[in-house]
Amino acid sequence: MRLAFALFLALSSPLQAAERWDLPINESTWRNIKVPGVSQNKFIARDNTLRVKSYDSVSFRYFKLPLSINRPEIVSWSWRVDEHSGLTTQTKAGRDDRPLAVHIWFEDNASGSLFGSLGSVFGYPKVGHLITYVWGADALPGSVLQNPHYAKGKLIVIVGKNGTTGKWSDVRRDIVKDYKRSFGISPDLSDLRYIAVSADSDDLNGRSIGAVRGLSLASRKRLADIDGAD
Numbered sequence: 262m263r264l265a266f267a268l269f270l271a272l273s274s275p276l277q278a279a280e281r282w283d284l285p286i287n288e289s290t291w292r293n294i295k296v297p298g299v300s301q302n303k304f305i306a307r308d309n310t311l312r313v314k315s316y317d318s319v320s321f322r323y324f325k326l327p328l329s330i331n332r333p334e335i336v337s338w339s340w341r342v343d344e345h346s347g348l349t350t351q352t353k354a355g356r357d358d359r360p361l362a363v364h365i366w367f368e369d370n371a372s373g374s375l376f377g378s379l380g381s382v383f384g385y386p387k388v389g390h391l392i393t394y395v396w397g398a399d400a401l402p403g404s405v406l407q408n409p410h411y412a413k414g415k416l417i418v419i420v421g422k423n424g425t426t427g428k429w430s431d432v433r434r435d436i437v438k439d440y441k442r443s444f445g446i447s448p449d450l451s452d453l454r455y456i457a458v459s460a461d462s463d464d465l466n467g468r469s470i471g472a473v474r475g476l477s478l479a480s481r482k483r484l485a486d487i488d489g490a491d
Contacts, residue, residue, distance in 0.1 A: 283475075286306050286310060291306060293320060293321065294320060294322075296320060296463075299319050299320075301318055302315045302320045303315075310473070311474070313471050314460075314468075317467065317468065318460075319459070322459070323386065323456065324455065324457070325386070333450065333479060334450065337431070338363060338474070338477070339431050340361055340429070340432065340472065341427065341471060342396055343427050343471065343472075344471075346469065347465075347467070348398060348422065351400065351416050352407055352416075357461065359469075360396055360397045361396040361460055361469070364392070364457040366391045367448065367454070369452040386454070390444060390448070392439055393416045394434065395416050395419060395420070397469075398420075400422070404417070405418075406418065458473050
């Protein structure tokens with residue numbers, strides 16, 4: 262009976278069911294991070310969309326995930342860029358502008374943090390490993406690049422050469438696979454605590470206009486292994 266019942270569940274239910282969390286995009290739940298001495302981007306949160314205008318500026322807008330979001334494996338969103346000053350080489354500090362980026366930040370900061378001493382001064386998150394998904398790199402889509410500012414950061418190019426402006430495009434990424442590709446190890450998903458959006462145009466005195474909407478996370482729930490049932 263146990264085997265028959267287990268097989269019935271396996272055949273009548275999907276092998277993977279995803280629990281999804283849609284992240285709110287509004288002015289009250291997202292916080293800014295500025296870079297000292299540099300002008301800030303203009304972020305406008307409205308209609309569950311975060312619009313970003315970057316005129317010779319750089320800054321981040323980030324969201325701290327609530328504890329109810331448990332070990333997410335998938336991140337998805339839609340984005341568009343309406344204007345930018347050209348593609349840049351993301352691996353060269355001082356020339357790595359980008360019109361739009363979505364970041365996932367892990368709070369595994371035992372050996373250093375992204376924001377260093379600024380974190381304690383301004384109350385910024387203590388970010389360890391991070392992955393930045395890039396719109397606007399002079400590289401092929403799918404490329405994994407080293408973050409030139411931070412040893413524990415990787416860049417994954419989503420829109421690179423031949424990218425199209427003025428059009429919404431959907432993105433869905435497997436966080437576990439991307440983390441393994443980036444760092445060679447599996448992530449502790451309980452350390453994933455922040456989602457951020459940024460634009461960067463200060464290095465080359467550029468400008469860009471873009472937007473992100475529909476940010477969501479998903480965690481898969483798998484059926485129990487039925488091997489050995491009798």
